[in-house]
Amino acid sequence: MSDTTPTLASGQAQRPRAQLVATGFACAATSMMMAGALGFYMARRHASGPHPGHDWLDGLAVPNPQFDYALLTLVASMVTAHWALWASRRRDTAHAWTAIATTLILGLGFINMVMYSLNRMGLEIGAGEYQNLAFATTGLALAVVVIGLLYLGLMGLRSLGGSVGQQGSTAFGAAVFFWDFAALVWAVTWYTVYVVK
Amino acid sequence: MSENTTASTSPGVPVEDPTPFGWLTTADHKRTGRLFIICSLLFLVLGAVFDLLVRLDLTSATDFVSLGADSFAQGFAFSREALTLLFLIPVFLGLSMYMVPLQIGASNLAFPRAATASFWTWQISAIVLIGAYLGNGGPYGGWANGVDLHLLALSGLVVALLLGAISVATTIMTMRSPGLYMDETPPFTWSSLVSASMLIVSLPVLLGQIAILYIDHRYGRVFLLGNYGIWERIDWIHRTPQLFIYVVPVLGVAAEVVLAAARRRVFEPLAMYFTIGLVGLFGFGAWTNFAITGEGADIIDGFEGVVLVALYGGALLGTVGLLGLLGLAVIQNRKLPKLSTSLVAVFGAGTLVLVGAFVGLLGAAGDWLEIAGRGNDGNPQLRMTTWVTGQQSVLIYGAGLLGLLAALHWWAPKIWGRQLNELLGLLNFLVIGAGALLAFIGPTLSGLLTEQPDFVYADPSATAIYSGWVDDSGAAGLSSIGAAGVAILIAGVALLLLNLFVSVGLKKGAQATDDPWGAQSPEWMLPSPPPMGEPEELPMLTSGTPLLDSAEAEAEAEEVPV
8 A cells, every 4th residue: 555645444434324325225126126016016907907897806805994004003103113213312212112112013013914904805826817916016015014124123122232322323213214115115015906906 | 366364453353264164254345256256257158158059059940959949948048047147247246346345445345244145145046046947947947846946046146136236335325435525436436336226226126026927927827828928027137228237337447447548537527427327327127028028018109119219329328428538538648558458358348338239229219110111010120039139249248248358357466466367368358359249240130131039039839949930031140150159259258267267276477566557546556465354454535546646746746846
C-alpha cells in the first residue's frame, strides 16, 4: 500500500445500515417474486375465461369474514411491531418484550386463521386450475409472512439480548420493515386471489 | 494457488483457516470469489459440450446425430441453463465478490457468510440439477420426480444467486470508504451494482413462476400439458433482453482496462455510469415469457413489438455511448495504448455486446414491422427461430467469455499473485473470438434465411427434431458452421484453463508487483495478492482513481519551477 495514502483501522469504514439496505433489496426481490406469481395467476385466469357458464372457482366459496379477520390480525401485529421498535429505541425493555411477544402471538394467530379459512373453503391441491394457482400464490405469500415472523423474532431477541439501543434498534428496525412488507404482500395476494379472484 | 497467508491480528477480525476445511467455512470474500470463478469455468465446459452435441444434432433436420431422440430436448435445455445459471451469472458475481471490497476500500463483503452460503447453495443446487437431468428429469424428462427435482434445483440456484447479488449490492451501497461517493466508484464496481440490482429485480420473477409450475406439475398437471409447458415459461432467463443484464459487468471490465491503458480519466464520469446503467435497465426481460407462451398475448399485443424495439434500442444506445466515451479517452491520450490480452479482449467483448444489441434491434424491428412477411401467413417471427441462438452465442460466448478472459488476465495479479501468460492469452483471444463469431453467424443466418425454428417452438414429441419444417434451404450447412464454432470455443476454454493451470497452479507465471499495469483504481494500491482474511488497515479513499491522482500530483510538482 502506498505510504502516502491515509488509512483507516479495519472495520471503521463500515456503516451501520447494511442490514436495513439488504432488507430493502430482499423486499424488492420478494415483490418481484410475488409479481411473477400473481402475473402468472392473472394471465392464466385471463386465458381461461370468462365465458358463459365458466366458473373459475369451481364452485368454491371464499369465507370472506375469516379472511378479513386474518388481515385485521396482521394489521394489529404491525402496530405492535412498531410499538416494540419504539420501546427498544428507548431502552424500555419491559414494553419491548411485551410488544414483541404480542406481535409473535398475533402473527401465529394470523397463520392459524388463514389455514382455517383455506380448510373451510375446501381448497384442495390438484383439484383444478384455480385451486393449484391459489395454493401456489397463497403458499408463497404465507412463506413470506413466516420468514418475516422468524426474522422479527430473531432480531427482537438479539435486540433485547444485549444490543438494545440505536445499533440494535437498526437491526430490529429492518425486521419490522420486512414485517410491514410481508403484511403488504399478504394484502395484495388476498385481494388478487380471494377478492378479485 | 499462491496465497499470502499472513493473518490479520486486529481485534475482532476473524482469522482465516488455511486448511481445506477453511474453504468450506470461509468468511473471506476473496476465497468465495475464487470458488465461484473456478467452479463456473468448469461448468462452462460442461454447458459448452452439451451445446456442441445439440448443435451437431441440428446439422440434420431429420436424423439425430449425437444425442438421440430421447435426450435431445433435455440436452438443449441443460446447455442453456448451464451457460447462464452455472456460468455467466455466477462467474461475474464471483469476480464482483472478489474485487468490489478491494475497489471501495471495504474490509470484506457486507455479509461474508451469506456470500459463502450463496456459493454452497449454488454448488449443491447445480449438482442436484445435473442429477435431475441424469435421472431423465428436467424439462421434457420422462421421470416425473426428476422434473420436479429440476424445478427445485432451479429455485435453489436462483435463491443462491440472489443471496450473492444482495451481498454485493449491499456492500457497494453501505461499505464504501468514507469520502468515496457513488459517482466516484470505479466502473467495475458500478457495473457490479447495476448488474446485481437488476438480478435482484428480475430473477425472483422466475422463482414465482417456478412455484406455480412445481405445484401444477406435481399435483394434477391441470394446465401444463405433461411437462412440455415448463420450458417455454422459464426460457426467458436465457434469452435477450435478459442476457444484457448478465453481461453488464463486462462493460465495467472494459472501462477499467481501456482507461488504465489510455492513462486517462473518462471524459464525463456521470455519462459513463449512465450508459452502463442504461444497458442494465433495458435488459429487464422478465415479462417476455408472456410473449413466448401466448398467455396474456392479447393483452400485450400491439405494444410488445415496440417495447422490444425500445429495449434493444436502449441497450444499443448505452453500449455505443460507453464505447464512444472510452474511445474518446484513448484519442485524448494521442498515442496508441500498449497491446495486451486484456485490451484486445475487452475490445472484442465490447464490440460483440454492440453486435448483440444491434442484431436484437434488427430482429425486433423486423418482427414488429413484419419485414419480409414475417409474422404473417404462418411465417415465424425471427424471435421464434435460431436467430435467438445467434444472439445467445454472441452475448454468452462472445461478450461474456471474452470479457472474462480480459478480466482474468487483468486481475490475475490481484487474485492469484501471478500474471497469466500473455502469448497464450493472445492466442486464446483469437480462438475464443473466432469460435464465438462462427457460433453466432451459423444460427443467425439459419434463422434469417431458412426459418429454422428455435427448439422451444418445435414439437418435442416428434420423432424428428422438427415437425412441420423442412430444411430445403441449407440450414444443415449453417448449423454445421455454428457447431464448428462451439467446438473451437471449447478448445479456447481449454486453453484458458491450461493458462491458469500453468501460470497459477504450477506458478510459472511472473510474480506480480502491486500495480503491474499502471492502473488507476484502488485495488492496485494493495499487495498482489492481498493477504488472506480482513486487512489490518484500510485505505481512506476520496476518489476511484487514487493512483492516477498521485501520478498527476507528482507530475504537477515536477513542473513547478524551484
